[in-house]
Amino acid sequence: MTELTYESFISLIKSIQINLPKFEMPKLRIGDLVARVPIVQGGMGVGISLSGLASSVAENGGIGVIAANGVGMIEADYFKDGRAANIRALRKEIRKARSRTKGIIGVNIMVALNDFHELLLTAIEERVDLIIMGAGLPIKNIPVDEIRKNNIKVAPIVSSQRAADLIFKMWKRIYKDVPDAIVVEGPEAGGHLGVPEDEIGDPAYRIEKVVPEVRETVAPYQEEFQREIPVIAAGGIFTGEDIYNIMKSGAQAVQMGTRFVATEECDADRAFKEAYVNARKEDIGIIKSPVGLPGRAILNEFLEQASGEKQPFKCPWQCLAGCQADEANYCISIALNNARKGRLSRGFAFVGSNAYRVKAIVPTAELMEELRAGYLQTLFNDMKERAAEVISRIRQLREEYLSAEERFRVAKNAYERNLAAKIENTRKESISALRQEYKKASAQLTELRLKLTERIYETYHELMDGQRPTDLLADR
Numbered sequence: 001m002t003e004l005t006y007e008s009f010i011s012l013i014k015s016i017q018i019n020l021p022k023f024e025m026p027k028l029r030i031g032d033l034v035a036r037v038p039i040v041q042g043g044m045g046v047g048i049s050l051s052g053l054a055s056s057v058a059e060n061g062g063i064g065v066i067a068a069n070g071v072g073m074i075e076a077d078y079f080k081d082g083r084a085a086n087i088r089a090l091r092k093e094i095r096k097a098r099s100r101t102k103g104i105i106g107v108n109i110m111v112a113l114n115d116f117h118e119l120l121l122t123a124i125e126e127r128v129d130l131i132i133m134g135a136g137l138p139i140k141n142i143p144v145d146e147i148r149k150n151n152i153k154v155a156p157i158v159s160s161q162r163a164a165d166l167i168f169k170m171w172k173r174i175y176k177d178v179p180d181a182i183v184v185e186g187p188e189a190g191g192h193l194g195v196p197e198d199e200i201g202d203p204a205y206r207i208e209k210v211v212p213e214v215r216e217t218v219a220p221y222q223e224e225f226q227r228e229i230p231v232i233a234a235g236g237i238f239t240g241e242d243i244y245n246i247m248k249s250g251a252q253a254v255q256m257g258t259r260f261v262a263t264e265e266c267d268a269d270r271a272f273k274e275a276y277v278n279a280r281k282e283d284i285g286i287i288k289s290p291v292g293l294p295g296r297a298i299l300n301e302f303l304e305q306a307s308g309e310k311q312p313f314k315c316p317w318q319c320l321a322g323c324q325a326d327e328a329n330y331c332i333s334i335a336l337n338n339a340r341k342g343r344l345s346r347g348f349a350f351v352g353s354n355a356y357r358v359k360a361i362v363p364t365a366e367l368m369e370e371l372r373a374g375y376l377q378t379l380f381n382d383m384k385e386r387a388a389e390v391i392s393r394i395r396q397l398r399e400e401y402l403s404a405e406e407r408f409r410v411a412k413n414a415y416e417r418n419l420a421a422k423i424e425n426t427r428k429e430s431i432s433a434l435r436q437e438y439k440k441a442s443a444q445l446t447e448l449r450l451k452l453t454e455r456i457y458e459t460y461h462e463l464m465d466g467q468r469p470t471d472l473l474a475d476r
């Protein structure tokens with residue numbers, strides 16, 4: 001017998017000609033917000049993820065996210081009035097994204113920003129679908145009532161169970177409410193990292209470990225607040241297989257950054273994206289950002305120089321609450337803005353640890369399809385034995401059905417022949433008796449068809465269900 005492959009499985013399912021529940025990636029549900037694909041595009045600050053990237057991801061079924069930090073740097077007057085430029089640019093980008101898609105649009109706001117609160121209010125006013133908050137704990141001064149009034153969902157980003165625990169406990173105490181989802185970002189992520197520099201390699205922080213821990217933390221809140229609280233895993237997720245594996249460990253979705261940089265629609269200059277394509281493993285390293293957090297970047301001459309001597313700069317305004325501009329060797333916002341514009345000699349690119357695996361810049365739709373196909377292929381490999389069993393049971397039932405159908409066809413022909421013969425020389429009553437019998441036979445056939453379809457469905461569910469992700473087959 002030839003080996004069962006994913007393709008042959010799908011074609012067998014099709015050949016059975018019974019509409020089985022869809023074989024698909026599970027949807028991501030955050031309350032009444034439903035993303036067809038369980039992929040959130042990570043917010044990437046200082047102009048990397050704006051309306052272009054966010055709308056293309058949303059259009060392809062995922063959640064597109066506009067990053068609020070440094071968004072005003074795309075405006076001409078940022079250096080005159082950074083706060084005003086940020087608010088104006090964020091509003092414009094949200095509206096632009098909305099005009100391009102009916103999909104789900106979120107905003108990522110760093111808690112460590114000096115204008116965190118103003119940006120948060122802007123996102124609420126613009127009624128985005130989801131607000132993701134990281135780089136600090138979003139606990140104090142969150143306008144939860146306004147957020148709820150506008151039916152906006154909230155997801156904090158954490159790197160540990162401890163942080164998740166603290167956020168949920170405090171929200172419950174202060175707001176009598178809890179966040180709608182939670183992002184667990186591990187040490188393989190791009191951008192600033194929530195894990196201390198000397199603990200980046202510590203297995204205790206790996207997402208495979210933290211995701212189930214955070215699931216455990218949110219479980220009692222799900223009960224108490226009667227809502228599902230999806231856990232979204234981020235950091236180092238590169239392929240559809242990675243998505244499948246982390247979802248098997250308990251995540252309901254993933255957040256990805258690096259892969260989305262290398263797309264046609266990403267809002268950065270092409271040179272920024274090409275830096276990803278050209279990066280080798282040894283070019284990627286950890287830097288100590290002037291913000292005081294470690295970050296992962298493509299190491300270059302700019303960073304080398306900046307680590308040794310001060311690069312003269314004029315601080316446009318204190319954009320980050322914790323930044324000590326006087327002591328910093330360079331301004332991180334200016335450096336990231338230069339990189340965004342393709343001037344990598346005067347800045348640098350943040351990247352995830354897997355960026356060296358990026359081989360080409362592709363359209364978002366192509367990337368999403370690649371991830372979906374990889375996910376389904378892995379799912380299939382994982383349940384190959386079950387799949388073979390399902391196929392043989394369904395085929396057997398199909399055979400039974402076909403022979404029953406044949407038996408009834410013979411019976412039907414006999415009735416019809418009989419009927420034709422009797423019409424010529426019989427009375428009305430016997431014709432109506434024959435019709436009754438014929439009707440009964442065809443009702444039996446319909447019933448059998450229903451029963452068999454039902455049994456096929458049951459068999460399929462019985463064998464495939466209980467798989468993780470559990471809603472794998474439900475066409476919800």
Ligand SMILES: Cc1cc2nc3c(=O)[nH]c(=O)nc-3n(C[C@H](O)[C@H](O)[C@H](O)COP(=O)(O)O)c2cc1C
Nearest residue numbers: 042043044045189190191235236256257258350352
């Ligand atoms: C270029 C770049 C910029 C980023 N900027 C931000 C940011 O401003 N705020 C934030 O919360 N996360 C930021 N991140 C993290 C992403 O949102 C995402 O969680 C992370 O990239 C996931 O890891 P991956 O790149 O391995 O997929 C950034 C990541 C990259 C690669």
